[in-house]
Amino acid sequence: MNNYLYTAEQQKNIEEKSNKELGISDLTLMRRAAEAVIEEALSRWSKLRKVVVYCGSGKNAGDGFIVAGLLANRGIAVKVVLVGETKKFGLEAIAAMRFCEHTDAEISTDCNIGNEDLIVDAILGTGIGRIISGTYLKVIETINKAQIPVLAIDVPSGLSVDDGMILGAAIRADLTVTFVVKKKGLYTGKGTSIAGEVVFKDLGIPSQLRHPTNTRLLQLDECLLEIPGRDRDAHKTAFGHVLVVGGDYGMGGAVIMAAEAAFRSGAGLVSVATRDQHALALLLRQPEIMAKGVSDDTELDPLIERATHVVLGPGLGKSEWSRWLYTKLISAGKSGVLDADALNMLAESPKDCSDWVLTPHVGEARRLLNGDKDSNRFSILSRMQKKFGGVSVLKGAGTLITDGKTITVCPYGNPGMAVAGMGDVLSGFLCGLLAQGMPLFKAAQTGVVLHAYAGDEVASKTGERGLMATDLIPVVRKLIR
Structure with missing residues (x-):
């Protein structure tokens, strides 16, 4: 399956190439797109009686007109609302509108919503590059207030398909039927919230015209295949020794979660360097983990020497003790995962992190980039990976991972995972995989996917509300067994 992701410009080039080399016209693509939309709509809302289709002034409107006409020919009451100016229509959109006019579909400029069963969004497509305003803004707000299902054609109007950002306002769709290529912005950032279910249709354009890009979607099955097998006569040292460092006063739970996640994801040994008062709690909870309270080099140095990989940051804090630990570990010549307060300290004094996986959320990433407000x-x-090297993971809806050459996108995860401790558990999973010999990039991708997929598994059984970070640990263990 082609899981590469594309920009609007790349889609345009592919469509032009299909026209030039294969003779597939824009009008043919519109017809195929409309048929695909109707197929998906009727499979979900089989008892449709009334539909309203909002059309802008570009090719997306042409898709909408044909959808409206074909639905009308099926005996469904259809109202087409003209949002854009017809004088801006291209030849294909004009032809599509003429087709619609010869059906029983009603064409109107009345933007009010009645008692329709479905709203079809054909207002703005992939070519938009401006902030939504004026009539478009009012129509989008009206649609979003209606308690009616919304199907977006190709992309929810107002969403930037190149980066997943909302351009002032955007349609909140229940279903998005997208065409020709899978678009980057549908799978990360706000795109994950407003696109609803995303269904891809290639419209008959052969796969050889969709050349690989440097951005692609990850899948659980491919990531599971990357996890190394185990010899029958293996020793625990063959699977690495993870050292989790952190847990300042009042934050001992963070290192406990990270350490348990590292163990359950397959590390052979796991140690923890933390405050004295947290070591006992960890031993009582998980005696297999070697917990040590540390306050000086003589206590810490032996732990560093024995470790093959390090998780630095969970519950680390910002005290003198925290900074001592950070300074020791960041210069110890180890490989591992940087998270939480370790990232904030790195932002204060940047250094090369070629042997590390950095796992910030957007706020931490901006601090790493000197307070940059880029969205x-x-x-x-x-930019973060270029500055620090190694592998960067940008957490959030549609988590992104890069080694500087390839960007991968995690399609799993849910809002229930927006709770304390999720980052600590993720760090543990990542380092547990590193300890088993996986390269930085593959370990980061696999760990992110396992973490997010496990969150979906838990949510599917018990719901998103009340989901806890430690709920993921036994699920991941089952996935990798």
């Missing part, structure tokens, strides 16, 4: 997740990720 483009792809740009933030790439």
Whole structure:
């Protein structure tokens, strides 16, 4: 399956190439798109009686006109609302409107919504590059207030398909039927919230015209295949020794969660360097983990020497003790995962992190980039990796991972995972995989996917509300067994 992701410009080039080389016209693509939309709509809302289709002034409107006409020919009452100016229509959109006019569909400029069963969004497509305003803004707000299902054609109007950002306002769709290529912005950032279910249709354009890009969607099955097998006569040292460092006063739970996640994801040994008072709690909860209270180099140095990989940051804090630990570990020549307050300290004094996986959320990433206000997740990720080296993970809806050459996008995860401790558990999973010999990039991708997929598994059984970070740990263990 082609899981590469594309920009609006790349889609345009592919459509032009299909026209030039294969003779597939824009009008043919519109017809195929409309048929695909109707197929998906009727499979979900089989008892449709009344539909309203909102049309803008570009090719997206042409899709909408044909959808409206074909639905009308099926005996469904259809109202087409003209939002854009017809004088801006291209030849294909004009032809599509003429087709619609010869059916029983009603064409109107009345933007009010009645008792329709379905709203079809054909207002703005992939070519938009401006902030939504005026009539378009009012129509989008009206649609979003209606308690009626929304189907977006190709992309929800107002969403930037290149980066997942909302251009002032955007349609909140229940279903998005997208065409020709899978678009980057549908799978990360706000795109994950407003696109609803995303269904891809290639419209008959052969796969060879969709050349690989440097951005692609990850899948659980491919990530599971990357996890190394185990010899029957293996020893625990063959699977690495993870050292989790952090847990300042009042934050001992963070290192406990990270350590348990590292163990359950397959590390052979796991140690923890933390405050004295947290070591006992950890031993009582998980005696297999070697917990040590540390306050000086003589206590810490042996732990560093034995470790093959390090998780630095969970509950680390900002005290003198915290900074001592950070300074020791960041210069110890180890490989591992940087998270939480370790990232904030790195922001204060940047250094090369070629042997580390950095796992910030957007706020931490901006601090790493000197307070930059950039909202483009792809740009933030790439600039961060370029500055620090190694592998960067930008957490959030549609988590992004890069090694500086390839960007991968995690399609799993849910809002229930927006709770304390999720980052600590993720760090543990990542380092547990590193300890088993996986390269930085593959470990980061696999760990992110396992973490997010496990969150979906838990949510599917018990719901999103009340989901806790530790709920994911037994699920991941089952996935990788």
